[in-house]
Amino acid sequence: MLIEIFVGTMVAFFMKSGSMQTLAAKLSNGKRQMTRRMAQFLSTLLGIFIFFSDYFSPLFTGNVMRGITDKVKVSREKLAYICDCTSAPMCICVPFDAWGVYVAGLVVGIGSIASAEIGTNAVVHATVYQFYGYFTILFCLLISLGVIPDFGPMKKAEKRAFETGEVYAKGSNPMLSGELDTIQPKEGVKCNLFIHFIVPALIIISWTLGTYFIKGSAKTLEAFVLAVLYQAIMLLVFRMANLREIMSLLVTGTKSVLGAILILGAAYCINSISKTLGTANYIISITENWMTPVTLLAMTFLSCSFISFFTGTSWGTYAIMIPICLPLAFNYTGGALSPLIYATIAAVMGGGCFGDHCSPLSDTTILSSTGSGSDHIDHTRTQLPYALTVCGVSLVAYVIVGFCLS
Numbered sequence: 001m002l003i004e005i006f007v008g009t010m011v012a013f014f015m016k017s018g019s020m021q022t023l024a025a026k027l028s029n030g031k032r033q034m035t036r037r038m039a040q041f042l043s044t045l046l047g048i049f050i051f052f053s054d055y056f057s058p059l060f061t062g063n064v065m066r067g068i069t070d071k072v073k074v075s076r077e078k079l080a081y082i083c084d085c086t087s088a089p090m091c092i093c094v095p096f097d098a099w100g101v102y103v104a105g106l107v108v109g110i111g112s113i114a115s116a117e118i119g120t121n122a123v124v125h126a127t128v129y130q131f132y133g134y135f136t137i138l139f140c141l142l143i144s145l146g147v148i149p150d151f152g153p154m155k156k157a158e159k160r161a162f163e164t165g166e167v168y169a170k171g172s173n174p175m176l177s178g179e180l181d182t183i184q185p186k187e188g189v190k191c192n193l194f195i196h197f198i199v200p201a202l203i204i205i206s207w208t209l210g211t212y213f214i215k216g217s218a219k220t221l222e223a224f225v226l227a228v229l230y231q232a233i234m235l236l237v238f239r240m241a242n243l244r245e246i247m248s249l250l251v252t253g254t255k256s257v258l259g260a261i262l263i264l265g266a267a268y269c270i271n272s273i274s275k276t277l278g279t280a281n282y283i284i285s286i287t288e289n290w291m292t293p294v295t296l297l298a299m300t301f302l303s304c305s306f307i308s309f310f311t312g313t314s315w316g317t318y319a320i321m322i323p324i325c326l327p328l329a330f331n332y333t334g335g336a337l338s339p340l341i342y343a344t345i346a347a348v349m350g351g352g353c354f355g356d357h358c359s360p361l362s363d364t365t366i367l368s369s370t371g372s373g374s375d376h377i378d379h380t381r382t383q384l385p386y387a388l389t390v391c392g393v394s395l396v397a398y399v400i401v402g403f404c405l406s
Contacts (some may be wrong), residue, residue, distance in 0.1 A: 003098045004257045006224035007053045012253035013231040016241055017196040018185030024064045036072045040144035043079060047086025052204055054091045054364045058083035062371020075161035076168040076374035077154060077382040084368040084383060085140035088314060088356040092349045093133040095124045096208035096218045102315060103349060106322045111330035112337055120218060125342040129401060131394040132350030139390050152385035172375035183252065186240050195234055200227040270319040293332055293340055294402035300325045300347040301398050305391060308355020312362040317352035340405045347398055358387035
């Protein structure tokens with residue numbers, strides 16, 4: 001919960017420093033003429049770079065790149081797709097962000113995972129099997145570069161934008177964020193992208209990785225605290241905000257993530273209820289005669305995909321399914337940590353990410369529509385065939401891994 005609060009504060013500080021406007025200006029004023037493929041590729045790279053928040057990434061990427069992609073006639077649906085692909089799918093590939101910390105907490109007490117440190121190590125090892133996240137990002141890059149041609153409703157949207165210049169369809173209702181307008185950079189003060197945007201991200205990366213390799217435990221919360229403290233000092237040093245404004249930004253940033261915090265609290269309640277009811281033991285008793293490692297990984301991924309799509313929440317899905325699926329995996333390993341355990345964790349995270357990525361009820365899907373200024377239904381409709389394609393490829397990958405581990 002504290003990590004989410006500091007992420008929200010970090011976003012507010014980014015907005016106050018003017019990082020978004022400065023980056024957009026630099027990208028659009030480059031010496032080389034921007035092409036449609038280049039604009040899409042830069043959007044993808046920017047979303048990948050902002051790996052630390054599935055909330056901030058689509059809003060930042062969409063608002064920075066929207067004017068640029070409009071100029072080269074890239075549809076808003078395509079920009080929304082890129083924003084969505086580089087938010088939740090990117091988060092499950094990085095074990096040291098809020099998603100990794102959350103899952104590491106959920107797995108504690110299951111099988112031989114007796115502490116948060118062991119849980120963190122399990123999540124780190126699970127990154128090898130995060131097929132949905134990796135395949136989604138790869139697919140997005142190939143689509144952006146034109147290696148894989150557009151198909152389905154997205155092809156029609158791109159044809160409309162290129163031939164008519166209409167970046168969104170007539171009669172649609174583009175979503176735009178009003179909350180972002182409440183934080184404006186101070187006039188007359190220039191933003192230094194390296195100091196105000198790149199360094200905070202480097203602090204998070206270096207601190208989490210450094211503490212993991214040196215101490216064996218990633219200090220993710222401390223990394224965000226340091227980054228936010230650095231941002232606050234830079235805002236004061238460059239006279240972009242006074243102390244009163246910084247305190248106001250802290251409050252605004254916290255408000256922006258209250259929804260995520262409430263979901264997190266409810267998810268932990270579901271997790272506790274599931275353990276108390278003995279759901280895992282019941283599932284084991286009715287499936288032990290036919291379940292195998294092969295079917296375990298495939299069924300885990302499909303079940304989590306189904307639940308997350310129709311509920312719109314990945315974290316809620318994790319809270320429901322981890323206490324069920326992980327004991328099943330431990331039942332095959334005799335209680336020992338093994339690649340099957342790591343693959344099961346990844347299958348749960350990947351399946352949950354599928355719904356978070358493409359469900360019309362998902363917060364990150366809504367934020368992607370908001371950041372890119374796309375009609376939400378148009379975004380969901382054009383993205384779904386791509387997400388289902390990656391989902392099918394990921395399912396095949398889990399079946400293959402299940403055979404190898406059985």
